[in-house]
Amino acid sequence: MLREDHDLAFMLRYENVAWYENGKVKILDRRVYPTEVKFVICNTHVEVAHAIADMVTQSAGPYTAAGMGMALAAYECKNMGKEDMWKYLEKAAYTLAHARPTTVNRMSQVTRGCLRAAKTAIEEDGKVDEEIFEHTIDSLNRRYSTMEKVAEYLVDMFPHKGNVMTQCFGETIVGMMLRVTKKRNKEIKLFVPETRPYLQGARLTASVAYDQGFDTTVITDNMPAYTMVTKKIDLFTSAADAICMDGHVVNKIGTYQIAIVAKYHGIPYFVTGIPDAEYETISEVTIEERNPNLVLEARGKKNTMEGVKGYYPSFDITPPSLVSGVVTDRGIFVPYDLHRYFEDETGEFY
Structure with a gap:
């Protein structure tokens, strides 16, 4: 099986993200x-949908988990008649796509692709779970190879021996930008904000x-401004959970404030990803709010007195005025001209 996850870190290998086998899905x-x-x-x-909602997997991990979850759904209904099986799979697709509200559009792309694969298998009396599994591997290969193209353009912006600041965990683009950087023999140092409360930056990106094989330094979430000055940061980059057609970027909470600080210090901010044609304006995006108790603790240990309140919006919104590209x-587009991305036909790669 040809796979595009070669030379990547342990947690970016397909079977270490989410994997369907023998009527079960395992998720790191x-x-x-x-x-x-x-x-x-x-x-x-x-259970896969619950795992996605409970943040067992994050960043692009839910897209893989959703595809594997659809294969599992097909296994669950394998003894049903064709009509009942199709209804079961449609319901499963809705459940998985809606596991988290902010990423429904992208997750729906995943499940739509799985339904297309299922329909072919049902019509040809094939093994539906295996067909969906193979489709999911193919879509992973497409996503990884697409993000490698993104990485080629991003790494063009990295100065040799540059200092790069990230935010949260950009999953595929993090691995691909580092693979491309190494291929070009560029040297960079990474400075990684920890990204409370789940610490995705500290635990996952780092x-x-x-x-x-990269020089990696973790900083707390209140250090980016000072670090930009003292460590001479050359560039700030993040992925995005949504890139609206009006140029607004939705990403892990904290992105907005780092973008403000980067703008103040004259440091470019490059967001990576494919614009979301379904989101014409930012008003169409639902910002997920998670359990506020999570900000009152760190890895399960409570830090506050009883009665103190928490507030936990999972994402924030960065306006286009703060986005360099x-x-x-x-290629690289200005955030005010994203419709130009779709001038040529493009397909879904999830």
């Missing part, structure tokens, strides 16, 4: 990685970067 528990390497085993697609597989 990113809530505890790297201090523990533990997999959550899901016996139903509903782990991938270190795994792939949107880096795509077709």
Whole structure:
């Protein structure tokens, strides 16, 4: 099987993100990685949806989990008649796509692709779970190869021996930008804000970067401004959970404030990803708010007095005025002209 995850860190290998096999889906528990390497085993697609909602997997991990979850759903209904099977899969697609509200559009792309694969298998009396699994691997290969093209344009912006600041965990683009950087023999140092409350930067981005052989420094979330000055940061980059056609960027909470500080210090901010044609304006995006108790604790240990309140919007919104460029597989676009990305036909790659 040809795979595009070669030379990437442990947690970016397909089977270490989410994997369907023998009527189960295993998902690497990113809530505890790297201090523990533990997999959550899901016996139903509903359990996969719960794992996505509970942040067992994050960043682009839910897209892989959703595809594998659809294969599991097909296994669950394998003894049904064709009509009942199709209804079951449609319901499963809705459940998985709506596991988290802010990424419904992209997750729906995943499940739509799985339904197309299922329809072909049903019509040809094939094994539907295997067909969806193969489709999911193919879509992973497309996504990884697409993000490698994005990485080529992003790495063009990295100065040799430059200092790069990231935010949260950009999953595929982090691995691909580092693979491309190494291929070009460029040297960079990464400065990684920890990204409370799940610490995706400290635990995930830093782990991938270190795994792939890069000089990596973790900073707390209140250090970016001072670090930009003292460590002479050359560039700030992040992925995005949504890139609206009006240029607004939705990403992990904290991105907005780092973008403000970068603008103040004259440091370019490049966001990576494919613009979301479904989101014409930012008003169409639902910002997920998670359990506020999570900000009152750190890795399960409570830090505050009883009665103190928390507030936890999972994402924030960065306006286009703070975005130097949107880096795509077709080049770098100004955030005010994203419709130009779609001048040529493009397909879904999830």
